[in-house]
Amino acid sequence: MKCPEVREELPAYVRGEQPTLAVRRHLSTCEGCREESARYESLAGALGSLQSMTVEPPSGLKHALVAIPSNQGRLGAVRTHVTRHRRRYVGGAAVAVAGTAGALLLRRRLVAA
Amino acid sequence: MKRPNDHRGATSKELVSPELVDRCKRGDEAAWSELVEATHREVFTVCLRILRDRDDAAEATQDAFLKAWRGLSRFRGDSMFTTWLYRVAVNAAISKQRSRARRRMHETDTDDEMLSQVPSAASVEAAAGARIEVAQLEKALGRLPEHYRTAVMLRDVYGMSIEEIAQETDISATAAKVRVHRGRKRLKEMMYPDEAGSPQRSSE
Numbered sequence: 479m480k481c482p483e484v485r486e487e488l489p490a491y492v493r494g495e496q497p498t499l500a501v502r503r504h505l506s507t508c509e510g511c512r513e514e515s516a517r518y519e520s521l522a523g524a525l526g527s528l529q530s531m532t533v534e535p536p537s538g539l540k541h542a543l544v545a546i547p548s549n550q551g552r553l554g555a556v557r558t559h560v561t562r563h564r565r566r567y568v569g570g571a572a573v574a575v576a577g578t579a580g581a582l583l584l585r586r587r588l589v590a591a
Numbered sequence: 592m593k594r595p596n597d598h599r600g601a602t603s604k605e606l607v608s609p610e611l612v613d614r615c616k617r618g619d620e621a622a623w624s625e626l627v628e629a630t631h632r633e634v635f636t637v638c639l640r641i642l643r644d645r646d647d648a649a650e651a652t653q654d655a656f657l658k659a660w661r662g663l664s665r666f667r668g669d670s671m672f673t674t675w676l677y678r679v680a681v682n683a684a685i686s687k688q689r690s691r692a693r694r695r696m697h698e699t700d701t702d703d704e705m706l707s708q709v710p711s712a713a714s715v716e717a718a719a720g721a722r723i724e725v726a727q728l729e730k731a732l733g734r735l736p737e738h739y740r741t742a743v744m745l746r747d748v749y750g751m752s753i754e755e756i757a758q759e760t761d762i763s764a765t766a767a768k769v770r771v772h773r774g775r776k777r778l779k780e781m782m783y784p785d786e787a788g789s790p791q792r793s794s795e
Contacts, residue, residue, distance in 0.1 A: 480790040486671045486714060488773040489771075489772045489776045489779070492747075493747070504783070517779055517783050518775060518779060519618075520723060521723070521728075521747075521775065521778060521779055521782060522747050522775075524725070524728055525743070525744075525747035525748050526747060526748065526750070527725075528640075528728070528729070529747045529748050529749060529750070530614070531633070531636075532632040532633050532635070532636040533635065533636045533639055533724065534632065535631060535632060535635040535648075535649065535652065536645060536649050539631065539649050539652060539653070540628070540631055540636065542653055543631055543652070543653065543656045544623065544624045544627050545659055546623070546653075546660050547618065547620045547623050548620070548657055548661060553676075566707070570774055
């Protein structure tokens, strides 16, 4: 197998997926393709770590979610609530961009060493 | 160095006990409030990663929790509640993705910035001691075509299987596999632009 064919297949071999025998043979002799394979592994690892990194939602969203049981069965009421809030969110976003990083607070559970 | 899956803080998985879910099923609003507190950031973030728009993500989050509240009686506890809730969230976000008009492109740019507002020190250790900057990775994800991004995100960020992705995005398993594959390739080219060229040497 030549490098270009191997490189086409490399994106599949992350997260424990085993390369075919032909690909493994090629990797054992080709440093360039081994490095390329390692890049995909690194990327998969980094992507996996994103799951624990969350973005702070707009203020008011939690309140609307908590209120769902008292609004249940009245989809119209919930929907109106959402629509009414949409304008506020847009306004809020403008304020956040203009002034403060408050809305952008990122909860980072993963502590990189 | 901590492994990506080694979370020191309490995760939503730990905060949502089966007892809490049972109380919610019985209509306990205090329990629901606790459940919302434990899970809403993660649900919002999944929706934001798919939709790249805070307003749309907020609406999808509301749709997801509304659906979760109504579907609670059908949740039988054979899977983790948070896993089920994630699926409901992904479903709500993808429905919104389909239904929304291609509007407000400039705001989408703003939201890519928002997802990039990770503390600058945030990087994850990659192989051979190299580090990947989280902000750079979020930005690259944002530049992927939508259907590639959704597929890579569901597979590599949220660990969904190819079959689950196919089901959620309403495509065949083969198509889902192709999207993940091409999405990873494009993402690699964006993250390692210098090495994107042809191999230095050709060997058997």
